[in-house]
Amino acid sequence: MSFIMITVLIDMVAIGLIIPVLPPLVGTFTAGSQADQAFWFAAVSFAFGIANFFGSPVLGALSDRYGRRPVLLIGFSGLALSFFVTAMATALWMLIAVRLFSGAMQANAAVANAYVADITPPEDRAKRFGLLGAMFGMGFILGPVAGGLLGEINLHLPFFVAGTLALMNWLYGYFVLPESLPVERRQTINWARVNPISSLKALSQLKGVGGLVAVIGLSALAQFILHSTWVLYTHFKFGWGPKENGLSLFAVGITSVLVQGFLLGKLLKIFSAQRLAVLGLLSSSLCFALWGAASEGWMMYAVIFCNLLGFSAAAAIQSLFSNAADASAQGATMGAMASLNSLMAVAAPVVGGGLLTLVSELPKGHWLIGLPYYFCALLQLAAMLLALRHFTRERARKAVLAGGHAL
Template sequence: MGFIFATVLIDMISIGLIIPVLPVIAGSFSSTQADHAMAYLLVAGAFGLANFVGSPVLGALSDQYGRRPVLLIGFCGLALSFFVTAAATALWVLVAVRLVSGAMQANISVANAYVADITAPQDRAKRFGQLGAAFGVGFILGPATGGLLGAIDIRLPFVVAGSLALVNLAYGYFVLPESLPLDKRRAFDWRSANPISSLNKLAHLKGVGVLVVVIGLSALAQFILHSSWVLFTTFKFGWGPKENGWSLFAVGLVSVVVQGFLLPKMLQRFSSPRLVVLALVSSTLAYLGWALAPQPWMMFVIIGMNIFGYAASAAIQSIVSNSVDATRQGATMGAVASLNSLMAVLGPLIGPGLLTLVAELPRDDWRLGAPFLLCAGLQAVALVFALRFQRTHPVQPVNAHA
């Protein structure tokens, strides 16, 4: 677990570095706030589209050839993306490189499959929480550092992120062990690796079908948030890379506290289905708060109050992972990643798309929060399906291992 934790940590720091500055780079090729939102829509949507197609393929390849080589491909894709972005002089270059890197990058799904390989079913929620804590630490160190570096030179975070991706490539090649034994590998099948087929199989996993709707709606809300946060705070509060970096630092800090320390206690008190319900209630209220916050400091308060919202991912991952055997973990996690990637395509179309309609409104106009209001609605619908899932999966005594 220590090996994959270190790999994911370095990976997320490198990704986190660029979050406060990627919208700014995209906006450097535009002249108005509406054009700025549209440019970022293209850049973010390109990555999500390519990742939607590539994730189930890479996940299925990891079931045949192992997790380690697919992770190494992902690190190469990230390094390429970061260095070319740093040197980009036109918007089409950004879009092209995000297409390539999105197709090569399935690190999150493969890391989840890696954890499933080395963990007993009853301990997976806890282990996925530890992996989530690595994401959180990356979001503590990455965005804050990226914001500070971006204040010096807007392209510097991409150079540093590319260098970290190369460090991870070396670490993965020389240190990271393989997690999938030869006797648990499964032959690659193109028919089952295409994204439509993988999503169909995910939807028909025994006892999980309703939860797929929750995954999809929650992911869509999350990607609308990700693609709109920097633009929204820039338009509403006049934040720059530094302020956005600190706000994402706060998100990472709360995520680490919840998934690294509080999640085991939550799992002792609540079953995974019930924890998903509580997380969706918390997230719905948080999105409403962000949409309507009149003062910038309130954004930080709401981040801190959304405690249960950061526990949803680990609880859902454990339910889905426990529904399949060891030979299909890569394909299943690849299918989840493909669903997330589909939402990553739609999120930047919807979030920045809504902002293009309201970008020129006064800063105190509540309609500037339109993307987050939509997110609250999506979470509310997901909550209905999560309650249905909970009713069909009666609460059992919580396993002591959790």
């Protein structure tokens, strides 16, 4: 577990470095209005998401066939190349092209989750996924704040640093990281099922959890709208720059590590994974509404630190899917979930960027600039209601089966 946690930490620090500076970098090529900047940043984000949507199921299936380690190494190579090319880009088409390449090559999060499933008994997976989530959070502590500070020096500098970290991770993976999937548990690739449509269909047919696919989709769409609009939203509403955005994402990382690394195990002793998922989605819905309504920058921090349950929902839902999947198909299952997330990542820049474009010319501090986050609040609320309905039906179904067996 320690090996994969270090791998994920380095990976997320590298990715986190570029978050505060990618939107301003896109802005250097537009030289137009804030609406132009929002549109082209959405286009760059769309390129990564659409490539990752098609690539994730394939890479997940490859990890079930050849092991997790080789596929992780492919992802690190793609990331390193994409960071260096982005740093040296001289035109928008270069940014879009390299994000397409990076999206197709990168399924690191899905493969890392499959790695954890390989080495963890089902009853401990929610807690272990939480530890892995804490490493994602730690990456968001170290990466964005460093990226914001480096971006104040030069917008291109964080990309060179991120590329160097990705290369370091490749070396760590090649020489240190052990393989988690034994040869006897590997399976041949069914190419008819590795396209994203088939993989999502298989995900929806997992016994006992298939009905949660829509919950994952709605919640992921809200999260990716947050990712794709945060930097521009805070700039439009509060006038924040790379440093302020880096510090705000530092706060997100701190809270994520606190919840997933330390509190999640205690929460799972109080609540079941199902109940924790419902409460987390409700907390996230309230959180998005408050972010949208915030009139001062400090309020964004207050909401982040109040959303403790919201950071636990993803690990709880992920453990339910992992436990429902066969041991030899963890890569395919996590790849399918990554593909669904990528589909939402494709839609998010279009939806979030479109909503933000509509309000981008309003004066700083106007309440309506929060329109993307009001929409996200509705998405999380809908996800919560669907999850509640699914768990209620599952309990009723199991009760009927138990009664039948008793007879």
